[in-house]
Amino acid sequence: MESKIASACQSCSQFNANGLKKLGVSTDNFDFVIAIAGNPNTGKSTVFNALTGLRQHTGNWPGKTVVRAEGAFQYNDRKFKLVDLPGTYSLLSTSQDEEVARNFILFGKPDVTIIVVDAGRLERNLNLVLQILEITNKAVLCLNLMDEANRNNINIEVRSLARDLGIPVVPTSARFNEGIPELIQTINDVATGEIICKSRHIKNVNGNINEAVKKLSAEIEKQFPSMPNSRWIAFRLLEGDTRIIKALRNGELA
């Protein structure tokens, strides 16, 4: 069964098997840095392995990746360095694994962030997706575990989801390597600027908070005109996040 599908895929121009080289751990001289984020147990490490050819340990329990793993692949002469982040439900609190993920997306400024979600539990996963999209607008949604979602008769309108989030959405079943070629192509296109994202910002913020956020982020933008995530910084400052205050003071965010 698999060989048949594989050959059909290989005939497709998107597949581009010749352009892809899995580089394992050799992460020198890369052109782009790609982060993989997502809720626990959505298959981030499986996606990471599928892209890099590495065998980062995977397991069916939340919290398996606690340190960030790095790997690389090459696609059409461009080298991509991949960073597999610990799974988190949110970026709003501060446990150690959440901070690893948050700090990398915020301070590491990856060229593309792949957000891996469980297609069968999309609504719950969107909580994190929306927070990441406040920080970065160069992101790809990897709608993983499609095989399970299909088995459970869950149907997802990929196009309308992409429109609502303002970023490309790629359905995958990373365990079976399905959708990985499309994912690579999309990562490439976002990294090179061929696809320009207009990421969604959180809309349902209540009145007086929204006022405060607007005021504060306007002030931030005045001082740091090139900062892409002033609104999120404003959120964090209003929460009194000491790490962000420190980062503002020492210029990490500029």
Next chain:
Amino acid sequence: MNTTSVEKIIALSRDLRWQIGDEFHDNLAEGIYADASEIAMGSVSSDNSKKRFRLDAKIDKIVTSKAWGFPIMILILGVVLWITIIGANYPSSMLADLLLENFHPFLKGLAASIGMPWWLDGFLIDGVYLAVAWVIAVMLPPMAIFFPMFTLLEDFGYLPRVAFNLDYLFKKSGAHGKQALTMSMGFGCNAAGVVATRIIDSPRERLIAIITNNFSLCNGRWPTQILIATIFIGAVVPASISGLASLSAVISIAILGIFFMFVVSWALSKTVLKGEVSTFNLELPPYRPPRFWKTVYTSIIDRTLIVLWRAILFAAPAGAVIWLISNIYIGDLSIASWTITSLDGFGFLLGLNGVILLAYIVAIPANEIVIPTILMLTVMATGIAGGDGVGVMFELDSAGETATILKAGGWTLLTAVNLMLFSLLHNPCSTTIYTIYKETKSVKWTVFASVLPVIMGFVLTFLVAQIWRIVF
């Protein structure tokens, strides 16, 4: 960059925070959820026939139930160990036959034919080579069976259920429920278990999890437990139930370890690490049929070979040390003999002997080489014929031969029981100690975590020895 303008932003944020009040966090979270539900409503539709969700729920109802949760856990542990014990026998004796009975004499012959001096030949072939060969023969087969089975359970999604079952007990002992996950990882390797504690948010509970991880019987100590249980516990009962008896002995030790984990966690949270128990959400992921061959392959490559390589790295110098201390003489006794004699008194108090204590000292870098070391030192100290001479790690291809040597060395059932207890309760291996330091960045807690189990081991074996001698 302008520091005053940054301070202005921070000051403004402070003012605004006063204005909007405490509910900011909750309001923002609610806003995000509202957004998420809007988006999901626009794109997700599902059929009502959710058959598999119901099947998952049904399995969960049984494996996490009050009545069946614990028996099923013990049963699964039992089956995994049973397959490991039975299955490892044959490849182990094959490897021993190949590496020890055939290749060792061949190397000796080769050394003799090129006229290698006796001390170099002894040091390299009887010390380093035999130590390495022994570790491979003893460790590789059980690991190659145990790890894939453990990984299959992990991929299937059973570990979070274990955490769910044990959560109540951990909470009772003032620790974090997720410690059940790090404990399970510790059954594979304590160093891995210590790193896994990063999933625990609260520093207090994380420290408890780090200190008590050593009570998870690790992969280096399973073979010791299995071997001693097979030789002694299995030998005192009728042959028909000897397998069952040794299996129960090993499981009892593992469960005793979990018991100590709770007791020590409780004691710590009532004394030096006081604090509230934090609540958390544990997601029970769907059961996923593991991809069998892929899992077996990766667990052998990634876990088994890495752990084995580490054991070899430590076994080689340990073999050299053993040969040296057995062959360097002070007066008319070797260093090893001196040490064994002087440790014997203390060993007797603990129901152990000088050989075992010396073996633990030599094997501090790696627990997994304790049994080979004990055998070699026993042969040397008791002068039993059969070995290739002083300081040679012994060639034993069956549990029966091992038993003969140990019994000749004065071992009794008490020695065996206390060795199993001491193997559970002693300092973590050097890799784990280093990992604890890296994770806690505290010398104080590293020393504490290393010394506490040794003291517990001394106290427990002492008590068992005294009571045993009164009763029997």
